[in-house]
Amino acid sequence: MQKRIICFAIFVMILNPLAFLFSPGKSCADEHSYRDYEIKAALLYNFAKFTEWPARAFASQENTITVCVLGEDPIETPLSALSKLQVKGKNITIRHINKHTDMRNCHILYISQSEKRNLPDILSKLKGLYVLSISDIEGFAENGGIINLVRLGNKIRFEINITAAKNSGINISSNLLDLATKIY
Amino acid sequence: MFSMTKTLKWTLLFSIFFMLLVTRAWAEDAMSELTSFGIEELMNIEVTIASKKPQKLTETAAAVFVITQEDIRRSGVTTIMDALRMAPGIEVAQSGSKVWAISARGLNGRFANKLLVLIDGRTVYQPLFSGVYWDIQETLLEDIDRIEIIRGPGASIWGANAVNGVINVITKNASETQGTLLTGGAGTEEKGFAGVRYGAKAGEDMSYRIYAKCFQRDASVLSSGDKAYDEWQGMSGGFRIDKNDSSQSFYTLQGDISYGEAEDSIIVPSTTAPFSNVHDSDYSFFGANILGRWTYTFSESSDMALQAYYDNSKRNPFTLGLNKNTFDMDFQHRFLLTSRHEIIWGLGYRHIHEPIDNSDVIITNEEFNSDLYSAFIQDNITLVHDKVFLMIGSKFEHNDASGFELQPSARLMWTPDHKSTVWGAVSRAVRTPSFIEGNGRINQTVLPDDTLFPGSPPAEIALVGNDNFDSEDLVAYEMGFRHLLTKKVSLDIATYFNQYDHLRTFEQGSMLCEPSGSPFPLCLPGDNIFIPLSAGNQMTGEIYGVELSSDVVVNDWWTLKPSYSYMKVQLHLDSNSTDTTSESAEGESPHHQFSLRSLMNLGNNIEMDAWLRYVDSLPAQNIDSYITLDLRLAWRPAKNLELSVVGQNLLDNSHAEFKPEIIDIASSEVQRSIYVKFVWNF
Numbered sequence: 063m064q065k066r067i068i069c070f071a072i073f074v075m076i077l078n079p080l081a082f083l084f085s086p087g088k089s090c091a092d093e094h095s096y097r098d099y100e101i102k103a104a105l106l107y108n109f110a111k112f113t114e115w116p117a118r119a120f121a122s123q124e125n126t127i128t129v130c131v132l133g134e135d136p137i138e139t140p141l142s143a144l145s146k147l148q149v150k151g152k153n154i155t156i157r158h159i160n161k162h163t164d165m166r167n168c169h170i171l172y173i174s175q176s177e178k179r180n181l182p183d184i185l186s187k188l189k190g191l192y193v194l195s196i197s198d199i200e201g202f203a204e205n206g207g208i209i210n211l212v213r214l215g216n217k218i219r220f221e222i223n224i225t226a227a228k229n230s231g232i233n234i235s236s237n238l239l240d241l242a243t244k245i246y
Numbered sequence: 247m248f249s250m251t252k253t254l255k256w257t258l259l260f261s262i263f264f265m266l267l268v269t270r271a272w273a274e275d276a277m278s279e280l281t282s283f284g285i286e287e288l289m290n291i292e293v294t295i296a297s298k299k300p301q302k303l304t305e306t307a308a309a310v311f312v313i314t315q316e317d318i319r320r321s322g323v324t325t326i327m328d329a330l331r332m333a334p335g336i337e338v339a340q341s342g343s344k345v346w347a348i349s350a351r352g353l354n355g356r357f358a359n360k361l362l363v364l365i366d367g368r369t370v371y372q373p374l375f376s377g378v379y380w381d382i383q384e385t386l387l388e389d390i391d392r393i394e395i396i397r398g399p400g401a402s403i404w405g406a407n408a409v410n411g412v413i414n415v416i417t418k419n420a421s422e423t424q425g426t427l428l429t430g431g432a433g434t435e436e437k438g439f440a441g442v443r444y445g446a447k448a449g450e451d452m453s454y455r456i457y458a459k460c461f462q463r464d465a466s467v468l469s470s471g472d473k474a475y476d477e478w479q480g481m482s483g484g485f486r487i488d489k490n491d492s493s494q495s496f497y498t499l500q501g502d503i504s505y506g507e508a509e510d511s512i513i514v515p516s517t518t519a520p521f522s523n524v525h526d527s528d529y530s531f532f533g534a535n536i537l538g539r540w541t542y543t544f545s546e547s548s549d550m551a552l553q554a555y556y557d558n559s560k561r562n563p564f565t566l567g568l569n570k571n572t573f574d575m576d577f578q579h580r581f582l583l584t585s586r587h588e589i590i591w592g593l594g595y596r597h598i599h600e601p602i603d604n605s606d607v608i609i610t611n612e613e614f615n616s617d618l619y620s621a622f623i624q625d626n627i628t629l630v631h632d633k634v635f636l637m638i639g640s641k642f643e644h645n646d647a648s649g650f651e652l653q654p655s656a657r658l659m660w661t662p663d664h665k666s667t668v669w670g671a672v673s674r675a676v677r678t679p680s681f682i683e684g685n686g687r688i689n690q691t692v693l694p695d696d697t698l699f700p701g702s703p704p705a706e707i708a709l710v711g712n713d714n715f716d717s718e719d720l721v722a723y724e725m726g727f728r729h730l731l732t733k734k735v736s737l738d739i740a741t742y743f744n745q746y747d748h749l750r751t752f753e754q755g756s757m758l759c760e761p762s763g764s765p766f767p768l769c770l771p772g773d774n775i776f777i778p779l780s781a782g783n784q785m786t787g788e789i790y791g792v793e794l795s796s797d798v799v800v801n802d803w804w805t806l807k808p809s810y811s812y813m814k815v816q817l818h819l820d821s822n823s824t825d826t827t828s829e830s831a832e833g834e835s836p837h838h839q840f841s842l843r844s845l846m847n848l849g850n851n852i853e854m855d856a857w858l859r860y861v862d863s864l865p866a867q868n869i870d871s872y873i874t875l876d877l878r879l880a881w882r883p884a885k886n887l888e889l890s891v892v893g894q895n896l897l898d899n900s901h902a903e904f905k906p907e908i909i910d911i912a913s914s915e916v917q918r919s920i921y922v923k924f925v926w927n928f
Contacts, residue, residue, distance in 0.1 A: 096280065104280040107281050134584055137585070139586060144281070218288070
């Protein structure tokens with residue numbers, strides 16, 4: 063008898079949370095708390111919307127914007143959700159790459175904190191490629207990267223290096239430039 | 247195979263499958279919401295800072311209960327042991343003024359051996375006896391930040407023998423205990439106590455504190471009503487230094503020293519009439535320790551910690567004199583292998599050197615030395631971003647008694663929203679043999695002449711260690727649910743099914759004649775018979791139960807904290823076992839325990855707190871169930887001064903909680919008591 067009671071109690075325990083799953087009007091959405099890497103992933107999606115690449119950049123992949131992630135970073139998990147979305151009629155593909163991968167096929171490159179030491183090397187490899195480089199490494203924009211994600215207190219901001227953007231053949235919309243906290 | 251297990255296993259698998267199926271949609275929902283925001287909105291969102299504690303995941307995917315400093319203060323407890331009564335699933339039973347039996351989820355006893363107790367990462371578990379000597383009381387209660395209690399195995403990364411749970415007492419960082427604190431009080435059982443602490447900064451990055459305290463506790467009362475012989479007193483002092491080298495590097499150095507004296511009343515068996523004597527004696531205990539820890543944070547997702555400590559504890563009760571020296575070193579590293587795999591791994595080494603003074607009651611080797619090597623690895627896998635996590639890990643250990651031990655564990659956690667957590671776990675844990683179980687002899691009782699058969703000499707029964715005694719092992723299946731029902735009511739439910747194997751029994755060995763050594767019945771005149779009960783592993787068992795705890799904020803001045811535990815112990819001796827006593831442990835744990843704390847903030851800076859507790863009977867020990875009530879009234883006449891009066895165990899003159907095992911001690915009861923206290927900060 064006791065065994066039955068315990069089995070039942072456990073079963074009820076499992077059904078309970080499932081019931082919450084199907085209940086309507088979940089007001090939790092407005093109280094959801096976001097991690098910084100989730101916001102950075104959403105910002106990356108928006109940067110793509112405000113950036114124009116030369117037509118040549120899409121020669122081999124007409125309908126896809128490829129986002130490459132270099133290094134190990136928790137941003138990869140929320141980024142994978144972007145593959146369901148589209149930017150200017152093009153699909154988004156997320157790829158994880160290492161330092162030996164040819165970055166020619168990337169439209170956006172996110173460089174993780176773990177690659178801090180290799181930064182000069184990476185930036186020199188990007189010279190002349192149509193790649194929008196984004197990172198949250200300290201001083202990224204100052205040192206030649208295009209968009210630097212910065213945390214100011216509890217909020218995320220970004221800095222843009224327009225010279226680096228020009229050198230990569232990329233055009234960043236003035237709407238985006240207006241929102242940057244610093245321009246190099 | 248017990249069908250309970252199959253049901254639980256299938257339920258667990260089914261719930262995992264369901265979770266994965268249904269929450270796939272949820273992950274995308276969170277991101278699709280974020281991506282619908284414009285850039286300006288995104289820049290305005292406040293970010294939550296990820297927890298830097300590497301154990302956070304394993305702690306939330308486990309049966310955790312945290313006792314905060316506020317809980318300790320408002321409950322009026324004067325020892326860590328009494329504070330543990332607030333936690334569900336933990337049995338705390340006191341016999342007299344200084345003997346405690348504390349365990350989690352069953353198999354309690356004075357030498358309860360399945361609970362790991364740590365103070366700031368330093369273990370206070372005694373491998374000699376496989377137990378904890380609770381009378382060493384070093385910390386100032388006001389310096390405790392929190393006590394984390396994790397019921398169930400496999401949740402601890404630091405340390406071995408965490409079979410049924412871990413208790414981690416964490417003291418405050420020195421930067422949080424600045425200025426001077428003076429405290430003192432007196433009462434009927436707490437005859438007197440006083441403490442002082444001073445904390446200050448030394449430079450921008452360094453803070454320190456020093457403290458000293460002393461206490462004296464009255465003797466308790468025997469069930470007959472007579473005064474027991476168990477008065478005790480002690481004093482201790484210590485320091486803690488915390489330093490930030492930079493925002494990434496932290497150092498801690500802490501140490502304590504303590505000394506105490508106590509009275510003991512032991513029933514000593516004798517081979518001559520009257521065959522047992524009550525022996526009252528005084529003993530002293532001493533402890534000193536020093537611990538250093540260095541933590542370095544590489545990034546938000548990667549850090550490491552290195553810790554080393556030396557601990558000395560000496561005691562010389564009539565039963566056994568010990569001088570234990572422990573040196574321990576631990577290293578732990580956490581990093582991201584890929585964005586979905588967080589790896590935590592570590593190495594540890596512990597060396598113990600312990601000379602022993604034998605007595606007439608306990609005889610063993612003259613020295614205990616042990617080397618313990620351990621390692622662990624854990625992979626925290628994000629299956630569905632921010633929603634479903636799987637932890638797979640294992641501890642590896644090599645010890646002198648049982649050799650190599652493997653303790654794997656798997657945990658699954660689902661957080662459907664920020665208000666709820668559902669978790670499940672399967673783990674294996676072992677309780678390694680204590681030194682005494684390997685080679686020692688504890689004289690228990692003597693049967694007078696003529697008892698065994700007409701004309702028989704006196705017969706001494708003793709528990710005897712055995713080299714072949716193996717580890718006890720456990721496979722635990724657990725599940726839990728945590729939910730914030732409303733902003734004012736939270737609920738935490740944990741359920742478990744523990745399957746034990748190779749539990750300790752005492753098997754009757756061949757009778758001998760002493761002191762000649764000839765085998766029975768070839769005794770020489772003047773010999774006594776010696777009946778050895780040799781340590782064996784011939785018992786299996788199942789322990790299962792449910793634990794609930796809740797916080798109810800009734801209104802802005804009144805909070806209620808109820809908790810309830812149900813537990814059933816079922817033990818089975820192997821068919822070839824000759825043990826006659828071990829199965830009685832079934833009736834040595836209460837089926838039900840209930841605790842209700844009420845906290846009221848009345849006007850004029852007055853606090854009124856009440857704590858009602860019910861503990862079910864222990865039929866195998868003839869201990870009745872009991873209900874107790876503690877009341878506390880506190881007043882803050884000035885901002886820095888708190889005066890309080892606390893009444894404990896108010897409903898009865900005295901009540902019994904348990905009868906200590908292994909060593910026969912006159913069993914004593916817990917009395918009604920009252921004390922007054924002041925705490926002054928400046």
